[in-house]
Structure formats: structure tokens, C-alpha cells
Amino acid sequence: MQLIFLNASPRGKNSNTDIMMGHFLKGFLENEENSLETFYLVKYRKNLEELAREVLKSEALIIGFPLYADSVPGSLKEFLEVFARFKEEETKPAVGYFSQCGFPETHHLRFVERYLEKMTGKLNCTYLGSIMKGGGEGQHIQPAPFMEKTFYLLHKSGKDFGTTGTLNFDILQKLARPETLSHDQIKGIIPYVNEKLWDKWLEENGALDKSFDAPYK
Amino acid sequence: MKYLILNGNPNDENHHFDDFLVNFSEELNKRGNNSKIVTLRSRKIASCTGCFKCWIKTPGECVIADDAREIAREYINADMVILSSPLILGYFSALMKKTLDRSIPVIHPHLEEVDGEVHHRKRYDSYPSAGIILEKEADTDEEDIDIAKDLFERMCLNMRTDLKFIAYTDQSLEEVLNAADIS
Helix, strand or coil: EEEEECCCCCCCCCCCCHHHHHHHHHHHEEEEEEEEEEEEEHHHCCCCHHHHHHHHHCEEEEEEEECCCCCCCCCHHHHHHHHHHHHHCCCCCCCEEEEECCCCCCHHHHHHHHHHHHHHHHHCCEEEEEECCCCCCCHHHHCCCHHHHHHHHHHHHHHHHHHHHHCCCCHHHCCCCCCCCCHHHHHHHHHHHHHHHHHHHHHHHHCCCHCCCCCCC | CEEEEEEEECCCCCCCHHHHHHHHEEEEEECCCCEEEEHHCCCCCCCCCCCCCCHHCCCCCCCCHHHHHHHHHHCCCEEEEEEEEEHHHHEEEEHHHHHCCCCHHHEEEEEEEEECEEEEEEEECCEEEEEEEEEEECCCCCCHHHHHHHHHHHHHHHHHCCCCEEEECEEEEEEEEHHHHCC
């Protein structure tokens, strides 16, 4: 199968989306008959039509993005609006998605997932499915076995996709865990993330004492 | 009440949408409110780069010095923000979404539990409530309306904003004012 991965993270190559999808794509390429090309949306900001023409030629397209305000980032929406101009073209890729969010629960991504499926129909494209995973931010502070499992399942999902051409629901469901968290789990996670991730970054920037600044009021 | 109406219509030639908002805004002012329309397509608004500096380096303010900064300031100082856009592919215009992506400095990076889920903590004591005005596309169906409603409710939950209404421009002005609970 011929696949294009469009990384639509505003952080481009330096993104959690890239790290995570890297494992999926490695699995995909284990089938020697498969081929892959990767595009970064940030490099095409001024040439969205050119990018649309590039991805149009592919058999399959996976668009990866971080959840922004509970939906696709504005810059990806901009691309989709340009891509939609080509909806009457005869050859169009089947389209799937990868999305991750900083929140630990994958549940946050289920709303945009439903949107993506419906929107893909508006593009006149076949929908391949969506790979959804919470906990995409702060990977370096998460327990190693947890990230290893995530990468293992992404790899497995990619390998399976590279063989069957479809996204295996059971693998995606396992990958998505935890779908939600209990009150006790939340109580355990929140102080850890606030201190080890956000306060650490604030401190590194000499801004910890300004953390709660409210400059507009 | 102080209303900030963000007009996310990207199309200069879609007068119907702009006119609907002008009428809505005038009606608010007639009833003793202070309402202002910001037409986003005539403003300079860059895309969020995901640098997080608004959370970890200059807390509360985006480092990109363009109009989105001023809009974030007006946003937090309004009593109610009206997010308005024609539906395009079943969602806000990219123009509106780019503006909203740049409004995350008004919340705090810290997490807290809200309704049994992990969300971001407030930066300010109070937030504007929100209303949404949309224009349907030719193919908009009940499912689209339901999907969009979910996305907007989730966004407002994360922005710590109380979503008061979602209205459509095929409704009468009176219906929209009623939905917004504006007497």
C-alpha cells in the first residue's frame, strides 16, 4: 500500500504527534510492499493547494494532529478547506487520522473523532478510521512501561494496517486506555503533572512566580 | 452587559451572514447593552505554533504580537462572547478556529478535576459566558448539528466558559435573542 502521512502538528517535526506516529509508521513499513511519504503541514502554510495536490495522488492518507480546543488546529482546518475544493477529483486517497491530546484520558478525543468521520464524507473520501490517544504531552515524565506500551501498540497497529489496509479496532481500543479515569486516579495524576511538567517548565523559564499572572484583568 | 461578537465569516461576499450579526448587535445595543463586532477576516491573526510560551514563559499572554492578543484581552473582559461563523465542512471556519486557538492564554496549564474529567485550571476569577451563531451549509443535517454542538460544548468546558446557546441564521432575530435570553 502507498501511504502519505501528513503531520499537521503546528510543532512540525518537533512534535509529540511525530514521535507517536513514528512507531505506527515503522510498523507499517515492515511490509516491504508498502511505501510511505511524509509531509509537514507547517512547511506548506503558504502553499496549501500544492500540498492538497500532493496528497491527492496517494492511495491512503493519514493526517496526524494534536487536539486544539477540542478539535482540529486552525491551521489544519485551513488545509481541509482547501482540500475540499478537490472533492470532485476522480482519484482521492482514503483518509484516516491520528490525534493525541495532553489530557490523560482518550475520552477527550471521541468528539472530534465523530466529526472526522462525518467530515471525511464531505470531502468525498473513504474513511479509514481514527487512531486516538490521550496523554500525548509530557511523555518524558510518564512511567517508562506506560510509554513503552503505547509505542508497542502504535507499532502493532501500523504493522497490522500495513498488512490488512484497515485499522484494527481491538488494537485501537487497547491503545486508547485509559479511556476515562476514576476520581482516585485523577487525584493521583494531577499534582504530579502540575509539579513535574508545568511547574518545571515554568521554573526553567524563570516564570514560576508569574504562573498565575492575569495580565488582562 | 458587554457583548463581544467575533465574526468568523471568511467570505467578503457573504453579506447575509454579516448583516445578520449587525442586526443582532444593533438589537442588543437598543436594549441597553454594549455590543461590539470584531470582523476577524480584516484582522491579523497568525496560527498558534504550539510553543506553550503563553503558559510557561509569559504566563497569560501569547508571544506573537498580532491582533489575536488584543482579541484575547477583549474576550476575557466581556460578559458574553458570541462566536459566529458559517459552518464550513461542518465546523467553525478556519479563521474562527485560528482565533480560538490563540485564546488559550486565558486559562492556566495546571490541571484539575471538573465533572470527573481532567481539564485546565482557571487563570481568571471569572470568564465570559458564550453564545454561538452559525450559518448552515447546503448539506447540513441533524447529525452535523449534533456533532458541532458536542465540539462546541467540549471546547467551552475546557475554556471554563458557560455555553448559553447555539443559534442558526435561518432562525429569526427574535428567536435568536430569545435563545440568548436577551429580553
